[in-house]
Amino acid sequence: MDNTSSERIRRRLIFFPLPLQGHISPMLHLANILHSKGFSITILHLKLNPPNPANHPHFTFRLIVDDDFSKESFNADLVSFLALLNDKCVEPLKQALLAEGDAVACLISDAIFHFTTGVCESLRLPRIVLRTGGVCSFLAFAAFPLLLEKSYLPLRDDRLEEAVIELPPLRIKDLPVINTPHQDMLYELVQEMVHQTKASSGLIWNSFQELEETSIAKLHQDFQIPIFPIGPFHKHNVNSNSNSNSNAPSSQNHSSISWLDKQVPKSVIYVSFGSIATIEEPEFLEVAWGLASSKHPFLWVIRPGLVRGAEWLEMLPGGFLDGLNGRGHIVKWAPQLEVLAHPSVGVFWTHCGWNSTLESICEGMPMICTPCFTDQRVNARYVSHVWKVGEQIEKELNRERIERAVRRLMEEREGEEVRERALFYKEVANVCVRPGGSSYDSLSKLVKYLSFS
Template structure:
């Protein structure tokens, strides 16, 4: 822990699990560098301040409920988030700035989720620097930067019938049409608006932070640095700065710890861990195909099935009667798992994932090969990089079909191709470790971020 630097940072996370986690990890990291931390949060998916005694919390009223959060409505919700909360946020931040001006800890800057693009104009109005936290990877961000060009070529707001889904998109290699970071929505124009706002307001901020490292995304980061005139800080993987923490303490859902004793009983590198994140939904037929694909593979599996994840079911009603019992202990299903702890367990040999960025980075850090089944937006980009650029996983190109599931699991855990993938995964794991050590790329980038934040006061104070 470094001595206090006499500067406060105000952090503003988007109230969704995949965005809250990296913001909190960043908060802990910057606190360890001597900054005081204030977090502005919503009444929607709010955190318990008593769990974070080193931080100060302020809450805003959104008036949302969990029922409002439907993936297909994401574009409308994102716009609603930005419009509804703007005035309350401005009032809260203005008061914090006034109070800080009378204290010994002036606010150095605002760090907000890049999807909260409205915060740039609020920060400008208060003459406060804003740094954006991009909770996705730099490769998917590069694809978002290309959206105007992709729209001009006819790929957006949705690809027309003139495009073969397997066709390469020259503007954003190595992506194909099917890999473009889109979402199945009734409002594609709104999604385009959200992404363009995200990119444009990030580009005029005082900097952008990525939870990635140079050895993983060097090419994408180099291209972004050519297009952005602001500093870019690749300081990840965030969660590995504090390896003693499992990361589950930031979870909005209490994880089921029974999966760890179950894993303890399994053979090394034998278990398929299956989790599709906090938002993805499945149809009942998909659940059945996944269940039989896992069972037919004859490999043990740990499967996270969130309540309500399956359309029309509360939890496991869609499974055949006695399905788990008939596996003889080879399958274990939980409602939520302590994922970093699971991925670090020696019994886990593969991670079947939706390829959200947090999950992707966590898997890379533990050297666990991936089975990719992306659902929407940046997950599609991440899956392409996992399977065809870093070559540390296999993608289920035909979706959740039991035969392909079984073949993919066997290929990854039993065949020579899987062995090569495991070797590449192990090599990338070592690079993720080294980048955080003194002299490593993320170590240097973090030092540069701290120096940059401290330099901002001379411009605005």
């Protein structure tokens, strides 16, 4: 085989993201980064939450037939849905990879797709894993066998405040579990994810050395595979016109930015609870009245379906917005990176999904944390007790706790100290992706590894 053919074989990468927005976006960011390094990119995807090819004209997109999957099956129970994906996608993925032919360097798959190990082994194709969460939460997942043995799991209401001695600074209430009737299925899914990640050819992280140094050192001890922390993905200087938020509204409504332009610097609370979290009506109303009573302007992203049993805003009290005299702005979607970088925003109230946590850190933005499930709980604990760039509302949401948290971060000395630490991490995040930085060097190693493995 001549050198030209050999080079072509090594330069096509196949990406297979989990069909949840918090997993799709970083996968597409990574694809853009590696495309900028000369790789050809194919994205395999399902019918559920498909990426928009028009936003990524430089990629090839291939649909895997998935008639068994729907938003209804996902909404019914997340754990059952993920188990179903791992069961039903085996043959469709194998056929899709066979259709790509020989000119493929490797498959880059989401860590939760643990079944891809067997498919790639059968085709003698290297498999590299992208873990879209933080290293700190992954180590908690990896400890599930120990947590079960020590009776930290399953959770018990009378032990939630106890420390997990083996995983400081986590308490039992911070462990990355989810409310599901299928707890055994959850434990099995997590253990397979960890086991098959250890069996992969390498592990990519949307994180950086300086943020998770202790966790990354522990990971190197426990996982005898190449590890590449190359994040924050969105901070890499990639020349691309693509929009990695593939499911953003086609109108790209920027009313939130024009509203922010009219506000005082560092005066606005930005509120967004991610793409899949849901809350009950009483919590929703406490959030609304807590924001109103804080007396600070707020930009609140309320996506349709956020409140269980509601389409959108029908559960807001009558006249609520009128009574704010323009101090509140509610939208279905906002361009989060632009919002967090806007000079009018002073605090981000977040569910602490990893993408939101990392984006907030990168903009030096203090956080109010109300995690819902899985890795969000770990992230919130690290935000408040390790990086100390925010605080967590620990108990059930009520308007008094919300108002106090906002005032502490927006008005008091404690909030100034949190902002100083957040700005420190912002600068570190900027430096690590520049030549000589930790993520820049790790990316160079990844490119070499993909080219010649």
